[in-house]
Amino acid sequence: MHLAFLTNGPLLIGAVVFGFLFGWLLQRGGVTDYNVIVNQFRFKDFTVLKIMLTAVVVGGIGVAVLHAGGHADLHIKASPMLAIVLGSAIFGVGMVLYGYCPGTGLAAVGTGSLHALAGLAGMMLGGILYALSFPWVAKHILPVGDIGKLTLDHLTGLPVWAVFAVLALVAAGVFRFIHKLEQSRRP
Amino acid sequence: MKPETDSTPCCPLTAGRWNPYLAGTGIGLLSVLVFWLADKPLGMSTALSQASGACASLFMGWEKVGQNAYWAKHLPKWDYGTWFLVGTFLGALSAAVIGRRFRIESVPEVWKERFGPSVGKRMAGAVMGGVLCMYGARLAGGCTSGHGISGSLQLAVGSWTFFLVMFAAGVVTAMLMFKKS
Numbered sequence A: 001m002h003l004a005f006l007t008n009g010p011l012l013i014g015a016v017v018f019g020f021l022f023g024w025l026l027q028r029g030g031v032t033d034y035n036v037i038v039n040q041f042r043f044k045d046f047t048v049l050k051i052m053l054t055a056v057v058v059g060g061i062g063v064a065v066l067h068a069g070g071h072a073d074l075h076i077k078a079s080p081m082l083a084i085v086l087g088s089a090i091f092g093v094g095m096v097l098y099g100y101c102p103g104t105g106l107a108a109v110g111t112g113s114l115h116a117l118a119g120l121a122g123m124m125l126g127g128i129l130y131a132l133s134f135p136w137v138a139k140h141i142l143p144v145g146d147i148g149k150l151t152l153d154h155l156t157g158l159p160v161w162a163v164f165a166v167l168a169l170v171a172a173g174v175f176r177f178i179h180k181l182e183q184s185r186r187p
Numbered sequence B: 001m002k003p004e005t006d007s008t009p010c011c012p013l014t015a016g017r018w019n020p021y022l023a024g025t026g027i028g029l030l031s032v033l034v035f036w037l038a039d040k041p042l043g044m045s046t047a048l049s050q051a052s053g054a055c056a057s058l059f060m061g062w063e064k065v066g067q068n069a070y071w072a073k074h075l076p077k078w079d080y081g082t083w084f085l086v087g088t089f090l091g092a093l094s095a096a097v098i099g100r101r102f103r104i105e106s107v108p109e110v111w112k113e114r115f116g117p118s119v120g121k122r123m124a125g126a127v128m129g130g131v132l133c134m135y136g137a138r139l140a141g142g143c144t145s146g147h148g149i150s151g152s153l154q155l156a157v158g159s160w161t162f163f164l165v166m167f168a169a170g171v172v173t174a175m176l177m178f179k180k181s
Helices: A007-031 A035-041 A047-068 A081-098 A102-112 A112-139 A153-157 A159-183 B020-038 B047-062 B062-067 B080-098 B109-115 B119-140 B144-153 B157-177
Strands: none
Touching: A007 A102, A007 B020, A007 B080, A035 A047, A035 A081, A035 A112, A035 B109, A047 B020, A047 B144, A047 B157, A081 A112, A081 B119, A081 B144, A081 B157, A102 A112, A102 B047, A102 B119, A102 B144, A112 B047, A153 A159, A153 B080, A153 B157, A159 B119, B020 B144, B047 B062, B047 B080, B047 B119, B047 B144, B109 B119, B144 B157
């Protein structure tokens, strides 16, 4: 089943437009700033968590509604758990050292960050290293702990709407906690 | 960094910075729009790894790149993902220029406070961080956008694992890097 409205030429124009909006939102959200991202991991600035959790709840409910109505396909990645745990740990170290992730780094180059550009070159090198090590990784890491496309609703046995209700409540709790913390730190 | 005073609530187009909940809602709605119209999740690192294949072709040659088991599945080409990258760059550039926030920056504030004003040191850190980011993202099968946002919003267990482990590893790294000695 392929539900895309846009194909071929219009799809590529759509790609530029969607990318443009994404880059715009990242810059306006403040996450093209090294200081904002690194300070999230030091619990001195909560912009990153606020943006990500809001995007996940809003986007998740929207996509679930579209999917339930038969207007969108899901695109869940296969989950080789050993690779995900190792990869995300390496990624977390890299994100703090770089001060950006792949998307915000590319966007930050557009805002004039030269060190983001240096990191982009590093990302190219990282991609090359992964491709060169791929035969070994595919043999020894990727097959370990593959849980397929398992989702939280299947894991818990709850209906999708209930998972989103819990998720929205958790997000609201986190935002409330952050708000109180920010209030208490205000001089 | 003066986010509060820099934003002018009257003109959201030129305002320096938006409320993070508004930006997050925007990214969420954009995800929905892209799922609906393009049948794609938001993601960055797959297209970036294709670009790395194009970079590798400069010194390995296209033939060797095409023979690589990974790039064979992610051939460098001007497809949806690559144009999305172009758009992301242009969008951030436009937002920065229109909001008068475009600044050439070599050493950011927080880095300078801890590691000093050396440009070489910061560039070396950024390159190393970039290498780790991309290697980790490819090993995990996604980054902050592909797993963190797109995967999590589809409730994928693997993506939520990525989100939590990445965050924990980042917090530990930040503690070690910025520890007062």
